[in-house]
Amino acid sequence: xxxxxxxxxxxxxxxxxxxxxxxxxxxxxxxxxxxxxxxxxxxxxxxxxxxxxxxxxxxxxxxxxxxxxxxxxxxxxxxxxxxxxxxxxxxxxxxxxxxxxxxxxxxxxxxxxxxxxxxxxxxxxxxxxxxxxxxxxxxxxxxxxxxxxxxxxxxxxxxxxxxxxxxxxxxxxxxxxxxxxxxxxxxxxxxxxxxxxxxxxxxxxxxxxxxxxxxxxxxxxxxxxxxxxxxxxxxxxxxxxxxxxxxxxxxxxxxxxxxxxxxxxxxxxxxxxxxxxxxxxxxxxxxxxxxxxxxxxxxxxxxxxxxxxxxxxxxxxxxxxxxxxxxxxxxxxxxxxxxxxxxxxxxxxxxxxxxxxxxxxxxxxxxxxxxxxxxxxxxxxxxxxxxxxxxxxxxxxxxxxxxxxxxxxxxxxxxxxxxxxxxxxxxxxxxxxxxxxxxxxxxxxxxxxxxxxxxxxxxxxxxxxx
Amino acid sequence: xxxxxxxxxxxxxxxxxxxxxxxxxxxxxxxxxxxxxxxxxxxxxxxxxxxxxxxxxxxxxxxxxxxxxxxxxxxxxxxxxxxxxxxxxxxxxxxxxxxxxxxxxxxxxxxxxxxxxxxxxxxxxxxxxxxxxxxxxxxxxxxxxxxxxxxxxxxxxxxxxxxxxxxxxxxxxxxxxxxxxxxxxxxxxxxxxxxxxxxxxxxxxxxxxxxxxxxxxxxxxxxxxxxxxxxxxxxxxxxxxxxxxxxxxxxxxxxxxxxxxxxxxxxxxxxxxxxxxxxxxxxxxxxxxxxxxxxxxxxxxxxxxxxxxxxxxxxxxxxxxxxxxxxxxxxxxxxxxxxxxxxxxxxxxxxxxxxxxxxxxxxxxxxxxxxxxxxxxxxxxxxxxxxxxxxxxxxxxxxxxxxxxxxxxxxxxxxxxxxxxxxxxxxxxxxxxxxxxxxxxxxxxxxxxxxxxxxxxxxxxxxxxxxxxxxxxxxxxxxx
Numbered sequence: 054x055x056x057x058x059x060x061x062x063x064x065x066x067x068x069x070x071x072x073x074x075x076x077x078x079x080x081x082x083x084x085x086x087x088x089x090x091x092x093x094x095x096x097x098x099x100x101x102x103x104x105x106x107x108x109x110x111x112x113x114x115x116x117x118x119x120x121x122x123x124x125x126x127x128x129x130x131x132x133x134x135x136x137x138x139x140x141x142x143x144x145x146x147x148x149x150x151x152x153x154x155x156x157x158x159x160x161x162x163x164x165x166x167x168x169x170x171x172x173x174x175x176x177x178x179x180x181x182x183x184x185x186x187x188x189x190x191x192x193x194x195x196x197x198x199x200x201x202x203x204x205x206x207x208x209x210x211x212x213x214x215x216x217x218x219x220x221x222x223x224x225x226x227x228x229x230x231x232x233x234x235x236x237x238x239x240x241x242x243x244x245x246x247x248x249x250x251x252x253x254x255x256x257x258x259x260x261x262x263x264x265x266x267x268x269x270x271x272x273x274x275x276x277x278x279x280x281x282x283x284x285x286x287x288x289x290x291x292x293x294x295x296x297x298x299x300x301x302x303x304x305x306x307x308x309x310x311x312x313x314x315x316x317x318x319x320x321x322x323x324x325x326x327x328x329x330x331x332x333x334x335x336x337x338x339x340x341x342x343x344x345x346x347x348x349x350x351x352x353x354x355x356x357x358x359x360x361x362x363x364x365x366x367x368x369x370x371x372x373x374x375x376x377x378x379x380x381x382x383x384x385x386x387x388x389x390x391x392x393x394x395x396x397x398x399x400x401x402x403x404x405x406x407x408x409x410x411x412x413x414x415x416x417x418x419x420x421x422x423x424x425x426x427x428x429x430x431x432x433x434x435x436x437x438x439x440x441x442x443x444x445x446x447x448x449x450x451x452x453x454x455x456x457x458x459x460x461x462x463x464x465x466x467x468x469x470x471x472x473x474x475x476x477x478x479x480x481x482x483x484x485x486x487x488x489x490x491x492x493x494x495x496x497x498x499x500x501x502x503x504x505x506x507x508x509x510x511x512x513x514x515x516x517x518x519x
Numbered sequence: 520x521x522x523x524x525x526x527x528x529x530x531x532x533x534x535x536x537x538x539x540x541x542x543x544x545x546x547x548x549x550x551x552x553x554x555x556x557x558x559x560x561x562x563x564x565x566x567x568x569x570x571x572x573x574x575x576x577x578x579x580x581x582x583x584x585x586x587x588x589x590x591x592x593x594x595x596x597x598x599x600x601x602x603x604x605x606x607x608x609x610x611x612x613x614x615x616x617x618x619x620x621x622x623x624x625x626x627x628x629x630x631x632x633x634x635x636x637x638x639x640x641x642x643x644x645x646x647x648x649x650x651x652x653x654x655x656x657x658x659x660x661x662x663x664x665x666x667x668x669x670x671x672x673x674x675x676x677x678x679x680x681x682x683x684x685x686x687x688x689x690x691x692x693x694x695x696x697x698x699x700x701x702x703x704x705x706x707x708x709x710x711x712x713x714x715x716x717x718x719x720x721x722x723x724x725x726x727x728x729x730x731x732x733x734x735x736x737x738x739x740x741x742x743x744x745x746x747x748x749x750x751x752x753x754x755x756x757x758x759x760x761x762x763x764x765x766x767x768x769x770x771x772x773x774x775x776x777x778x779x780x781x782x783x784x785x786x787x788x789x790x791x792x793x794x795x796x797x798x799x800x801x802x803x804x805x806x807x808x809x810x811x812x813x814x815x816x817x818x819x820x821x822x823x824x825x826x827x828x829x830x831x832x833x834x835x836x837x838x839x840x841x842x843x844x845x846x847x848x849x850x851x852x853x854x855x856x857x858x859x860x861x862x863x864x865x866x867x868x869x870x871x872x873x874x875x876x877x878x879x880x881x882x883x884x885x886x887x888x889x890x891x892x893x894x895x896x897x898x899x900x901x902x903x904x905x906x907x908x909x910x911x912x913x914x915x916x917x918x919x920x921x922x923x924x925x926x927x928x929x930x931x932x933x934x935x936x937x938x939x940x941x942x943x944x945x946x947x948x949x950x951x952x953x954x955x956x957x958x959x960x961x962x963x964x965x966x967x968x969x970x971x972x973x974x975x976x977x978x979x980x981x982x983x984x985x986x987x988x989x990x991x992x993x994x995x996x997x998x999x
Contacts, residue, residue: 069692092692100902108584108675113692116899 067091068430069133071159073119073149074140075102077395078164078189081415082137083110084397085423089510091430094128120148122156130157134429135184137422139164150183160184160429162422166191166305168337185425189414194309196417197391200410201298201364202317203281204389205290207271207410210442211278212453212503213482218281219249219451219505221273221444224266228289236262246276246284247479247489249505250449257448259475259507273444275479275503277487295319295363295389301348301378302369303327303334306393306414310366311341319364322357324348349374351381364389372396379408400446416443424452427512437513439501453482453503454514456496462514468492471519476506478517520997523577525590528677530572531667532594532659536601537566542650543605547643554643557608565601580673585994587676588985591660595977598659599623602651611644616969620961623973625651626659627980628862630738630832630949631972633962637743642724648739649728655980656735656764656862657705658682665698680985684859685870685909690772704771705862709734712760719753733760736863738832738949745957747835751818754835758818758825762795765829765857767869786897787858787869791828794868798824798852802845820845828852830864832949839956846952853942864947864979866916869896873909915983920945923975930965940964945975 068091072079075097083106087093093112096119097103103114117124119138130136136153138146143165150161162185165174174186199209208221224230230238235248239262248260252271258264266272276284282293298314300307303325311321311334321341325331328345335343346353348369359365365388367378372394379392391410394403403411424441439453456463462470467478467490481488482501488494496502496514504517511517540562547555603622606612612621617633624631625648634640640648654662658681664674674694679687689697709730716726728741742748746757766788773782782788802820803813810816819836826833827849838849856865876894884890894901920941927937932954939951940961950957955964961972978986988994 067693094692107689109673111674111692111694113689 066430068135068426069129070094070426071096071119071125071128071130071133071136071153073097073136073138073146075099075106076139076141077397078139078415078418080106081397081419082139082422083112085419086426087111089423089426091426094133096124096128120145120152122152125149125153125157130159133157133159135160135162135426137162139187143167143170147177147181151181154182162187162425164188164418168305168308171309185421187418187421189418190305191309192417192421193306193393193412193414194313196412197306197310197366197393198313198317198319200391200412201314201319201366201389202294203285204293204295204364205285208444209281210444210451212275212440212442212451213480213487213501214485216278216482216485217275217480217487217503218278219273219275219442219444219479220281220285221271222285222288222290224268224270224272226268228266228268230266230272230288231268233266234262235260235264235266238266242287244276244284244287245280245487245489246274247477248272248274249451249477249479250445250507252445257445257507259449259477259505271445273449273505275489275505297322297362298364298366299357299359299362299388300324301354301365301367303330303343304368304370307366307368308334308337310368311338315340322362324353324357349378354381359388360386362386362388364391366391366393368393370395376403376406376408380406383409404446416447427510430512440503449505449507450509450511451479451503451505452511453501455501456498456514459498460515461518462496463498464495466493466495470517472517473506473508473519475508476504476517479503479505520589520994521577521579521581521586522998523575523579524582525586525593527573527575527577528590528660528663528669529593529597530569530574531663532598533565533569533572533601535569535659535663535666536598537562537564537569539650539654540565540602540605540647543643543647546646547641550642552641552643554605554609554611554641557605558643558647561601561604561608582673582676584676584679585988586673587680588988589994589998591677591680591981591985592977592989594660595626595981599626599977602626602647605647606644609641609644611640616966617962620969620973621648622651623976624944624949625649625737625739626655627947627976628652628655628735628737628830628864629944629947629976629979630732631944631955631961631976632739632949633960633969635960635962637739637741640741645728645739645741646724649731649737649741652735652737652739653709653731654735656737657701661698661701664694665702668695680981682860683864683980683982684767684867685873685912686905687860690769700772701768704768704775705734708760708763708771712756715756716753719750719756721749721753729757730760732833733757733831734764734862736761736764736829736831736857736861736947738826738830740833745834746822751815754818754822757833758822761825761829761831761833764831765825765861765863766791767858767860769860784897787872790872791858791868794852794855795824795828798828798848802841802848805842805845823849824852827948828855828863828865829857829861830946830948832943834950834957837956837958839952839958850939850942850952853939853946853948856946866913866946870909870912872896873901874913877906877910912983915987919975919978919983923971926971927964927968930968932964932968940968940972941975944972945979947976947979 070091071094073096075095087110095106095112096115100116103116107114115128136159138149146163150163153159154161161183165186166188171188178186203209206220206222210219250259250273297320300323303323314321324344326347331343331345365382367375375392379390382390392408393412420441424438428438437454439455442451480503481490540558544555544559599622603618606618607615612618620633660677660681690700691697713730732739770782770785770788799821803816807816822835823838855871856867857863859867859869923941924937935952936954940955943951
């Protein structure tokens with residue numbers, strides 16, 4: 054809307070993006086990419102939808118079929134930097150990208166979510182010359198399965214090719230952290246970990262040494278993948294993966310999640326309403342137990358032992374049902390519950406419900422694309438952002454940069470660097486080994502460095518300097 | 520209703536007007552005229568109010584169509600009231616009503632004047648009069664969008680309320696750059712015209728005022744006989760530029776992108792040139808007898824046609840003396856007006872084109888009742904909403920037109936004067952026929968008539984609805 058943004062990224066030339074399809078993912082992308090100051094043109098078949106979006110956001114709208122080259126030309130494909138196709142249909146998305154790619158050599162990103170294609174995603178991407186293929190359902194499933202292997206956490210994000218994890222936890226009554234400062238905990242425990250950010254009363258702060266933990270704080274810390282269980286147990290939180298999981302709804306997300314969990318030797322039970330879909334699932338997932346029935350039926354859930362299951366994931370198509378199921382599960386069992394919320398709206402209501410782990414697939418997709426767009430904007434040749442993740446309602450950004458050349462940040466001890474406030478260097482990944490830096494450590498060429506900050510729009514490691 | 524945002528934008532408008540008022544002050548310094556002081560005082564006060572009102576940036580940035588309409592309507596009213604103050608203070612137009620009429624006529628690019636002797640005015644006041652045309656032509660809010668960093672989608676509603684035409688689109692994704700492109704084209708054309716006028720031997724001050732008046736398709740002359748006193752070369756130059764400023768600016772944008780084909784294929788622009796061509800031919804044949812040479816007749820016909828269809832309102836001859844056919848054509852051109860997305864007024868060629876197609880469609884459906892045909896403009900089909908919008912616009916236009924004529928008749932105007940006075944102000948042209956003809960002025964009209972015409976000028980410039988929204992009681996309940 055009418056805003057006065059002062060992002061770092063403003064100074065760099067905007068990226069000219071074309072987004073095809075204004076469904077939920079499309080509008081989420083419009084939202085985040087306009088906030089970053091990019092020039093957006095939206096293509097959709099539905100005139101009223103286009104008008105709604107152009108009324109609300111400072112973008113240009115085109116009504117038409119995004120795969121038609123004429124429509125793409127109207128949208129300015131000739132000097133566009135990036136085309137993102139996120140219509141309902143995978144085939145249309147791929148066609149949009151192929152046209153844009155072959156005729157005008159513009160970078161393209163397509164959403165492909167059907168399992169048939171997703172196994173071939175890399176092959177398709179290379180052959181069709183796409184920059185990226187996104188699959189929100191698959192990303193959501195991966196995120197959920199990470200949470201189920203570390204059930205004490207609210208959220209788990211991977212960095213450094215999976216070697217490091219950023220974990221968010223809520224400090225419950227009786228946690229040993231309560232009443233301690235960040236520095237005190239570091240003195241008494243030598244775990245390889247680092248606190249990054251704390252949320253209290255909807256306000257987020259970057260962790261500093263004299264910060265005092267209180268009950269109810271939501272704390273984010275970075276640790277090595279291997280030792281995350283250990284870290285959690287020192288924080289008084291149960292660790293160890295769940296052994297079984299009950300999923301309600303057998304859609305695409307459920308399929309991807311079940312596949313992931315089964316690979317991690319977690320047994321899976323899926324309740325699905327539609328007989329045809331049940332048959333498909335039992336064929337595709339022979340190891341899973343498929344139940345035909347209504348997952349929102351309380352007695353069926355009782356029958357299928359919701360009380361004793363270790364994890365419960367409602368994945369119906371309706372946010373309302375998912376939320377009700379979550380609340381019900383929290384009441385009757387002590388299972389780890391993960392809620393997937395598709396819609397953007399009413400976020401404050403959802404937050405106030407205390408659902409525990411909530412996953413927004415749209416954000417997951419958007420993060421990957423922002424990371425790509427920022428890297429494109431910074432320099433068209435080199436990709437300086439490895440991973441980007443937004444936490445705490447987009448108030449905090451965690452960015453992993455690759456350091457490819459000598460610069461003002463390399464070779465100088467970290468304590469001598471003049472860093473911006475509200476920023477923390479969490480780890481350095483050197484030749485596949487994760488270091489938690491102290492003041493004397495230096496950043497070297499070839500490292501990748503992860504930064505957690507409340508600043509927005511960083512696109513280069515040099516942005517950390519004041 | 521987001522009051523704080525409306526106040527913020529209005530404050531910014533005050534600030535802009537404060538800066539604009541300093542331009543005539545510079546002029547008064549050059550010509551050593553006393554009249555500069557009232558302009559300076561008004562400008563400084565306006566700046567002060569502006570800074571106070573826009574001091575705090577509002578937290579709530581929600582900005583919808585109703586906010587856009589209200590802000591636009593209030594901006595134009597405030598702009599006119601403040602702009603008329605210096606005329607009263609200098610004593611050049613002592614009556615406030617007359618000063619307001621003159622200023623509204625300036626900002627709405629009408630060019631209808633209540634001055635009986637323009638040549639007795641100071642340079643300072645004349646420049647301000649012409650400058651109001653220039654800023655009103657493309658619009659003050661479009662200017663605001665171009666220079667003030669208001670990002671966000673809601674801002675499109677400001678442009679939508681202010682820019683003429685049935686559907687307002689962007690040239691580039693960001694509104695700020697769209698506004699900048701429009702103003703760049705506008706400024707560029709104005710400067711080209713100024714340079715050419717100087718080359719053709721027009722004095723500097725005259726050239727500046729004429730260029731500003733032509734660019735905004737305004738029509739305030741700085742001579743009692745408008746443009747008649749200048750050479751025929753200058754008259755032709757003004758003719759060409761008047762017609763250019765009546766073209767949809769999208770066409771110029773396409774030209775800057777070197778997409779000549781696209782620019783030439785705009786249906787509206789082609790219809791616009793076709794109408795001009797036909798009108799010039801018919802009028803030339805009709806009036807040829809009373810001119811010494813056919814060239815003189817073409818010059819006069821082309822100038823008058825260009826001036827009326829683009830709603831500029833300059834004149835080189837007293838067309839009130841022309842035969843009825845020519846006068847009739849000119850009145851028709853008054854109603855048609857220029858292209859959408861130009862600086863001109865009137866119903867707009869695109870709407871006329873659309874109504875014509877709609878009529879054709881209706882006739883066709885009498886022959887083939889079950890036929891299904893979609894409306895197309897420039898190859899794109901027109902959606903139902905725009906369709907309805909144009910028809911209801913036309914209905915509202917006629918209704919307001921007829922109702923506006925009545926008070927004039929009540930105050931003693933004859934039918935031709937009343938009808939053409941409303942036509943000339945509602946379509947932002949300037950001169951009408953008979954008692955408000957090109958050699959006459961609006962000074963003799965009654966008080967009520969002037970208020971009605973002030974309303975008509977604003978309603979015509981903002982294309983009815985933004986101004987009509989102000990009269991909705993449900994809006995005031997929310998606003999207060």
